[in-house]
Amino acid sequence: SQTIHQWPATLVQPVGSPLSLECTVEGTSNPNLYWYRQAAGRGLQLLFYSVGIGQISSEVPQNLSASRPQDRQFILSSKKLLLSDSGFYLCAWSVWGTVETQYFGPGTRLLVL
Amino acid sequence: AQKVTQAQTEISVVEKEDVTLDCVYETRDTTYYLFWYKQPPSGELVFLIRRNSFDEQNEISGRYSWNFQKSTSSFNFTITASQVVDSAVYFCALSEAGSGGYQKVTFGTGTKLQVIP
Numbered sequence: 001s002q003t004i005h006q007w008p009a010t011l012v013q014p015v016g017s018p019l020s021l022e023c024t025v026e027g028t029s030n031p032n033l034y035w036y037r038q039a040a041g042r043g044l045q046l047l048f049y050s051v052g053i054g055q056i057s058s059e060v061p062q063n064l065s066a067s068r069p070q071d072r073q074f075i076l077s078s079k080k081l082l083l084s085d086s087g088f089y090l091c092a093w094s095v096w097g098t099v100e101t102q103y104f105g106p107g108t109r110l111l112v113l
Numbered sequence: 114a115q116k117v118t119q120a121q122t123e124i125s126v127v128e129k130e131d132v133t134l135d136c137v138y139e140t141r142d143t144t145y146y147l148f149w150y151k152q153p154p155s156g157e158l159v160f161l162i163r164r165n166s167f168d169e170q171n172e173i174s175g176r177y178s179w180n181f182q183k184s185t186s187s188f189n190f191t192i193t194a195s196q197v198v199d200s201a202v203y204f205c206a207l208s209e210a211g212s213g214g215y216q217k218v219t220f221g222t223g224t225k226l227q228v229i230p
Contacts, residue, residue, distance in 0.1 A: 044204070092158075104158040104159075
């Protein structure tokens, strides 16, 4: 069966510091991968998606970037965090090439102070 | 552009009551998919159901049931005999068949359900 991992689970970072959040998927090959952000009490905003290694598409211009160095690894980064980057970050995967369900990881709570 | 509206921001019910969560969607495509997810306090989104636009049969899974009506562009979710463990935020979502191996999913803003013991 497939599982998706995210770490860290919780992170408190000062403004201006770098960020690296990691997501890995097990039990499947060549998945689509997604990064979402959920601000407190709000819906989900798609940040990035990837249909293959090194292929990243951005939905919203911002302070963040994403990379996919391996087939089942998706990384969300920032060189300098802003207060507005605080939120709940969710990684998700789906089967490539189909309109399949997206399955979500446990999420990372980021607080920028 | 696709859109999902969950007009109910928060609902409170007493345990064992039935509750219906509303979802209305907009899309220009004839082929699309609808989803419901549950987000408990822990935060992880849990997939509940997926329906495609060609299957209007209602579905029942235990205490959960879903009513899909294309005529009104609605995909409502009913919990029968609610329990405290049902307390969560519920998201309705819409996906259109895309190209290039990717589909975009549009989420509603969620309905927070509180079940009071």
